[in-house]
Amino acid sequence: MSTHSGHTLPRSNPLDLLQRWIPKLVLGPTIITTLLFIYGYVIWTGVLSLTKSRFLPRYDFVRFLQYEKLMDNDRWLVASYNILIFGGLFILICLAVGVIMAILLDQKIRAEGSIRTVFLYPMALSFIVTGTAWKWILNPGLGLEKMVQDLGFTDFQFDWLVDPNMAIYTLVIAAVWQSSGFVMALFLAGLRGVDSSIVKAAQLDGASMPTIYRRIILPHLRPVFFSAFIILSHIAIKSFDLVMALTGGGPGYSTDLPATFMYVTSFSRGQIGLGSASAMMMLGAVLAILIPYLYSELRGKQHD
Amino acid sequence: MAPTPSTSAKTSLFSTAGFARLALYAILLLAVLFYLMPLIVMIFTSLKSMDDIRAGNLLSVPEVFLFDAWIKAWSGACTGVSCEGVGTYFWNSFQITLPAVLISTLLGALNGYVLTQWKFRGSDLFFGMMLFGCFIPFQVVILPMAQTLGWLGLANTTTGLVFVHIVYGMAFTTLFFRNFYVAVPTELVSAAKIDGAGFFTIFWRIILPLSTPIFVVCIIWQFTQVWNDFLFGVVFSGGDTQPITVALNNLVNSSTGVKEYNVDMAAAMIAALPTLLVYVLAGKYFVRGLTAGAVKG
Numbered sequence: 001m002s003t004h005s006g007h008t009l010p011r012s013n014p015l016d017l018l019q020r021w022i023p024k025l026v027l028g029p030t031i032i033t034t035l036l037f038i039y040g041y042v043i044w045t046g047v048l049s050l051t052k053s054r055f056l057p058r059y060d061f062v063r064f065l066q067y068e069k070l071m072d073n074d075r076w077l078v079a080s081y082n083i084l085i086f087g088g089l090f091i092l093i094c095l096a097v098g099v100i101m102a103i104l105l106d107q108k109i110r111a112e113g114s115i116r117t118v119f120l121y122p123m124a125l126s127f128i129v130t131g132t133a134w135k136w137i138l139n140p141g142l143g144l145e146k147m148v149q150d151l152g153f154t155d156f157q158f159d160w161l162v163d164p165n166m167a168i169y170t171l172v173i174a175a176v177w178q179s180s181g182f183v184m185a186l187f188l189a190g191l192r193g194v195d196s197s198i199v200k201a202a203q204l205d206g207a208s209m210p211t212i213y214r215r216i217i218l219p220h221l222r223p224v225f226f227s228a229f230i231i232l233s234h235i236a237i238k239s240f241d242l243v244m245a246l247t248g249g250g251p252g253y254s255t256d257l258p259a260t261f262m263y264v265t266s267f268s269r270g271q272i273g274l275g276s277a278s279a280m281m282m283l284g285a286v287l288a289i290l291i292p293y294l295y296s297e298l299r300g301k302q303h304d
Numbered sequence: 305m306a307p308t309p310s311t312s313a314k315t316s317l318f319s320t321a322g323f324a325r326l327a328l329y330a331i332l333l334l335a336v337l338f339y340l341m342p343l344i345v346m347i348f349t350s351l352k353s354m355d356d357i358r359a360g361n362l363l364s365v366p367e368v369f370l371f372d373a374w375i376k377a378w379s380g381a382c383t384g385v386s387c388e389g390v391g392t393y394f395w396n397s398f399q400i401t402l403p404a405v406l407i408s409t410l411l412g413a414l415n416g417y418v419l420t421q422w423k424f425r426g427s428d429l430f431f432g433m434m435l436f437g438c439f440i441p442f443q444v445v446i447l448p449m450a451q452t453l454g455w456l457g458l459a460n461t462t463t464g465l466v467f468v469h470i471v472y473g474m475a476f477t478t479l480f481f482r483n484f485y486v487a488v489p490t491e492l493v494s495a496a497k498i499d500g501a502g503f504f505t506i507f508w509r510i511i512l513p514l515s516t517p518i519f520v521v522c523i524i525w526q527f528t529q530v531w532n533d534f535l536f537g538v539v540f541s542g543g544d545t546q547p548i549t550v551a552l553n554n555l556v557n558s559s560t561g562v563k564e565y566n567v568d569m570a571a572a573m574i575a576a577l578p579t580l581l582v583y584v585l586a587g588k589y590f591v592r593g594l595t596a597g598a599v600k601g
Contacts, residue, residue, distance in 0.1 A: 022503040023422035026414050030474055031430055037471045038437045041445040048447060057451060104332060117587055118336050121343070124583035125576050126532035128549040132556050132572040133342040136349065136565055137362060147361035181339065238441050241534035245553055259535075262443040267539065272447060279443040290439050 049276035066277035087236035098183030119181035131245025164254035190224035350570035373566035393551035404469035412477020420485040437475030460542035484518040
């Protein structure tokens with residue numbers, strides 16, 4: 001770090017030397033905090049995951065016992081299965097809704113600005129607020145169910161929130177409602193960036209608009225798809241607040257996700273070793289998605 | 305962002321047939337209703353009496369508009385053990401959010417300035433390492449942080465929570481400013497350097513005057529993030545210092561007594577108001593910056 005490109009400033013003057021060090025001094029605290037509170041803590045949690053810590057950290061090492069226990073833990077298996085269902089559906093539906101709404105909004109719509117605001121405002125809200133609102137809407141007997149029954153469909157039933165097999169889908173509904181507008185905004189920005197001369201050329205060649213969208217415009221949006229995918233999978237893996245507010249992980253533990261598993265295991269049940277192991281698994285999942293993405297991004301940028 | 309001329313080429317998808325145009329508006333209208341419904345439901349329910357709630361349905365307009373539930377949510381509802389409403393927690397959230405946002409934004413600006421205009425060997429590598437902080441699941445740092453805050457005597461304090469938000473917000477704020485300052489021509493700064501201007505003079509006189517848009521974006525982003533946080537709040541705060549998200553969750557998920565849905569919804573609206581307000585007032589910049597940051601970032 002101490003090799004300066006000392007062409008412009010003479011080395012001898014102490015004031016100049018200070019000038020040269022100021023940028024490093026300014027960045028210093030951030031460098032230290034990053035190394036300590038991100039990298040250091042990740043390692044620390046990794047170490048904890050190899051111990052039999054329960055209510056308090058204790059450094060008796062048990063090798064990979066906690067990971068073995070995790071794999072035998074039914075609650076963890078449910079949480080892992082749930083993140084696949086929840087994450088998969090959430091990402092797919094958000095991407096689909098986002099693309100479709102962006103294309104629809106890109107048709108010279110009146111009041112486009114207001115419509116966009118409506119699609120986007122859920123993003124300003126906390127998942128705790130969103131969860132509270134949807135918990136009320138999905139309340140069997142009082143919410144949506146009662147409303148449809150009042151409309152005359154007296155046999156209508158909608159009790160997913162209390163059905164262990166269906167409750168996970170209520171998380172998808174609320175999360176899609178919250179995040180799809182943001183994906184739409186990403187795609188809208190992408191659509192506005194597509195070079196119109198290519199589209200005009202295709203039109204002159206007699207291509208129909210749906211074909212142009214399918215063959216020319218959407219392929220151009222590949223980078224946006226990737227960005228949106230990364231952001232959405234990140235939101236999905238971190239989903240904690242929504243579950244806590246909407247289902248609390250219930251009924252039973254049918255809607256547990258890795259994030260809620262980690263919290264309950266570490267803080268309510270006092271199994272810090274096991275909780276750390278689950279946190280490390282979450283980190284592994286994020287890295288498995290992130291590293292290929294960053295790799296392709298960085299490689300792509302070098303070609304520019 | 306205003307529709308640019310480039311869109312005109314793509315607009316014939318629906319403009320040919322009147323029916324298609326009608327269908328397009330119908331779909332958009334339905335979507336608008338879907339996105340608005342929870343907000344309408346929250347507002348209506350919060351203004352109803354419990355009898356009105358049981359008699360009517362989700363989207364029925366309140367018979368009489370009552371603010372009782374709002375008053376109770378603010379100063380009388382039970383969140384966990386105490387029954388003094390969410391009002392105090394609302395102010396807690398401000399006490400946490402304001403310093404956390406200001407400090408993390410300022411540090412982000414300085415970091416972004418160094419990382420673009422005062423690069424040194426290893427600074428790019430460091431930026432890459434820092435980006436990782438935007439993506440880690442926070443579950444992987446909360447146990448060590450809980451122990452550290454305990455050692456520092458900051459467990460269950462507002463200061464502790466502010467500190468945590470600054471530490472983990474910095475990756476984002478640095479990313480925002482770095483991506484913004486990358487576009488500032490280095491010649492501008494080099495010229496000033498040759499004229500003998502120092503680090504802070506250049507920052508103050510050249511960089512800051514250019515930075516209003518990114519400051520707005522960064523402050524809105526950080527405000528939303530910190531205000532809406534639940535994980536750090538529930539892990540690192542206790543009793544009197546909890547932010548409003550934690551208090552709201554305690555209120556809604558407490559199992560004692562009769563469930564007062566109108567009070568729950570009023571409390572949820574109170575928790576949502578600051579970010580909604582910020583979003584409505586400055587949403588344009590928010591979206592502009594977010595999309596730019598995310599698409600290019």
